[in-house]
Amino acid sequence: MTDITPHWAIAIHGGAGSMTPDIFDAAMIAAHEAGLAAALEAGRAVLAGGGSAVDAVTAAVCALEDDPHFNAGRGAVFTYHGTNELDAAIMAGETRAAGAVAGVTNTRSPVRLARTVMEAGPHVFLSGTGAEEFARDHGVEQVDPAWFAIPERRRQLDEMKMRKDGWFDADMKYGTVGAVACDAAGHVAAATSTGGLTGKRWGRIGDSPLIGAGTYADDRAGAVSCTGSGEQFIRSGAAHEICARMRLTGDSADQAARAVLAEIGTMGGVGGVIVVTPAGETAMAFTTPGMFRARADSTGAQNVAIFGENWVAP
Numbered sequence: 001m002t003d004i005t006p007h008w009a010i011a012i013h014g015g016a017g018s019m020t021p022d023i024f025d026a027a028m029i030a031a032h033e034a035g036l037a038a039a040l041e042a043g044r045a046v047l048a049g050g051g052s053a054v055d056a057v058t059a060a061v062c063a064l065e066d067d068p069h070f071n072a073g074r075g076a077v078f079t080y081h082g083t084n085e086l087d088a089a090i091m092a093g094e095t096r097a098a099g100a101v102a103g104v105t106n107t108r109s110p111v112r113l114a115r116t117v118m119e120a121g122p123h124v125f126l127s128g129t130g131a132e133e134f135a136r137d138h139g140v141e142q143v144d145p146a147w148f149a150i151p152e153r154r155r156q157l158d159e160m161k162m163r164k165d166g167w168f169d170a171d172m173k174y175g176t177v178g179a180v181a182c183d184a185a186g187h188v189a190a191a192t193s194t195g196g197l198t199g200k201r202w203g204r205i206g207d208s209p210l211i212g213a214g215t216y217a218d219d220r221a222g223a224v225s226c227t228g229s230g231e232q233f234i235r236s237g238a239a240h241e242i243c244a245r246m247r248l249t250g251d252s253a254d255q256a257a258r259a260v261l262a263e264i265g266t267m268g269g270v271g272g273v274i275v276v277t278p279a280g281e282t283a284m285a286f287t288t289p290g291m292f293r294a295r296a297d298s299t300g301a302q303n304v305a306i307f308g309e310n311w312v313a314p
Contacts (some may be wrong), residue, residue, distance in 0.1 A: 007280035014292030015175015016272030039063035053189035076195025093188035093217035178225030188223035206230025212240035228271010253283035
């Protein structure tokens with residue numbers, strides 16, 4: 001008998017980087033796992049209730065943006081000059097509609113603003129004061145920049161500035177957040193949000209808000225959200241490249257993810273990706289010591305992890 005049960009799936013990440021068990025105590029592990037679980041549940045509930053993949057990734061990423069343990073929204077890292085500059089993107093695989101913002105400083109949820117750009121604006125990518133103007137014009141919630149200023153992130157900036165071997169977070173200790181989902185109709189979506197690199201300067205923008213680099217979704221292949229050394233992910237067009245390999249070469253999600261991460265490695269980059277297909281299959285791959293990650297699907301499977309081997313969901 002043919003299985004006609006609708007399949008949905010969601011995967012999320014809270015960044016790939018240098019996190020290892022020896023630098024994370026039990027309280028830190030518990031806090032990050034709780035944040036991942038809460039974000040996963042926010043997205044899972046949407047899909048289990050028959051909601052869309054776009055709604056699911058929005059809900060999951062919004063939850064991570066509000067959690068100060070992750071480098072997005074309220075937990076965003078500081079720039080070299082002591083400000084918080086936020087980037088985000090979202091894409092719907094059914095239509096390949098997309099929205100992205102960069103360098104915003106007053107919008108509470110950058111991913112909600114990116115979605116508003118996708119759904120209500122004539123453009124794909126807005127930045128800085130223009131993006132903030134668009135947010136105000138469309139009623140996207142604004143906050144005082146002090147709302148993002150977490151003392152621990154300030155300490156991390158001060159610590160980094162005292163180092164003599166670099167002026168930004170080259171070790172990627174505080175990664176990006178993202179989500180990918182497939183809904184019961186077989187449509188996929190991806191969303192990514194970040195505060196960027198600790199100590200970034202000159203309005204630096206990484207791969208997260210760049211459609212095709214850090215975020216991509218296409219119902220013909222899958223949806224991808226990336227985290228890692230943004231410059232190399234940009235140069236490789238990582239998220240689009242994974243989808244292109246799946247669509248044109250027949251690679252599985254895992255094969256495509258690993259191949260693109262290997263290519264990024266030849267450029268000197270590291271990081272991780274999460275992928276979902278229109279069939280509800282998920283894959284997670286990373287080349288860093290750890291990646292905050294979680295997944296759930298319509299079979300009842302659910303996983304939350306931080307450390308361990310390069311992990312691929314069953």
